[in-house]
Amino acid sequence: MANYKSILFEQMIKDFAETEVKPLAQEIDEEERFPAETVEKMAKLGLFGIVVPKEYGGCGGDYPMYIQAVEELSKHCGTTGVILSAHVSLCAAPILEFGTEEQKRKYLPDLATGAKIGAFGLTEPNAGTDAGNQQTVAVEMDDHYVLNGSKIFITNGGYASTYVIIAVTGKTPKGVEMTAFIVEKGWEGFSFGKKERKMGIRGSSTCELIFENVKVPKENMLGKRGEGFKIAMKTLDGGRIGIAAQALGIAEGAFDLTVAYVKSRKQFGRPISACQNTQFVLADLATRIAACRGLVYVAANAKQNKLPTLSVNAAQAKLYASETAMEVTTKAVQLHGGYGYTREYAVERMMRDAKITEIYEGTSEVQRMVISGALLKK
């Protein structure tokens, strides 16, 4: 029997991305505006709840479907892709994976329907790649913890309502003890700092979260005390597949535009697609993209089936996809010539959007550390 679920999902998400996301991509980039209207439409279709089980108000879909959604949205708009990725991978997924039954019943339904948007706070001014160097602290009081500190570069920061926050709760012989908490917007002492002005994904809301004596009820501790670093790393394993899918989508989007462009652009009396240089560049890019797709969906399946290879699969997918996105978009601009350098052509935006995929949720260097670390541990 045909796999109608996949066929229909692909048809829907392609149609939605083409019709609803593509027309806004340039505008939200220019205006550095969060596409709230698109987010509302995505919510109605269930895109924020793809992987959330039905009993928590989700769709009961699978991880590859969600990854395909990020890919298809990112073909037209990297901003829209990362809004979904950060929400699902970095907030809904860890609550689903590490949350208590009570936490799941409380938080997942609104995250699944998109009534509330999710975000994740790990990065700090002095804790980037060195994520262990956390300064945000949570001090245990009677029935709550008191949270103090700040998180920076938080995707969906200003628009989210539910946050998974990592904080230091004590010391261990090896270093600091970290714990994860679910924090809600609107709690006393929780405010927002500056909104970043970025090179790319400019419609995405990236901002600083500030915690000043925020009372976090003990029932909002995610996982056990001291599991914060583990939860963060496992969350990022999943998140990296989302970013890999975003990078893959950006690469595919830029590639498709370039193929169309080289067929219509004439120089020396013939389309530039007739030049062997163009043909060979396109052949190489298409091959890299195909390899990326393979890695991304291998990782998505590893996540779906909880395979032990997940961490390495995700790191390889993200490393290769993000570097491919950079390579493809740079060559896409080159093949577009002067036009490609202008904001009239989407490849200019795509090249700026691609760069972040090599940086966030673990830089390419971090991915190489993860991959080689697993290799040499054996």
Add this chain to the structure above:
Amino acid sequence: MKIIVCIKQVPNTTEIKIDPVTNTLKRDGVPSIINPDDKAALEAALRLKAQCGAEVVALTMGPPQAEKALRETLAMGADAAYLLTDRAFAGSDTLATSTIIAAAVKKLGADAVFCGRQAIDGDTAQVGPQIAEHLGIPQITYAQDVEYCEKKGTLRIKRQFEDRYQTLEVSGLCLITVLSSYAKPRYMNVWDIVSQDEKEIGILTFADLEINPAEIGLGGSPTKVKSTATKQFDKTIETLELDAEQAANAIVEALKQKHLI
């Protein structure tokens, strides 16, 4: 209220290629879609579902591949879907098709039947009205808007004419044909995309229906297509280099010669 929505799976193109030997549509290699007017009819029914809890049942006749179109209706929110499929149905013209669909509507039972105005592959606009005739129920064609009046339990339908609208109110079983300009149909949603997987498509064959075999299939189809041909367009372009006034006159003259003005 139970609404049966009749849909047709059609090739996704208005430029249909025709097999010169059999004079039938060449479907190979052309992606299939739900006929646009039918999708609008489904949208109308789904809005009534949201408004007054109507049960929406999609129905189509076609080869087994038409299951995909029915699954799409489920993914948009239809409650159930039925496929009319049987070798005995093959070769049916609009009259025979409407005979079969009417029998299926009788069997399934409905409070309203929604169809698209016409299909983009045949453009006859006959099947909807013929179903109504077979069933002996009122028909309201060219619906631009369908509304449920909660107080009276009636449907108010705005019909589109070339130069005016007509608003009708109807109670009891009726058939409505809907225009694609009624509304942009909703997207499929992920909840229903996933849950359609757990639903069965109902299959209805000749044996399930009360039909006279002489009235269906090729034998029961009075329409015989003698020939169908693709229109050839003359694409010669004539370029005239004239100033504005001369150009305007030349265009007017050319249009007059072709009796277009």
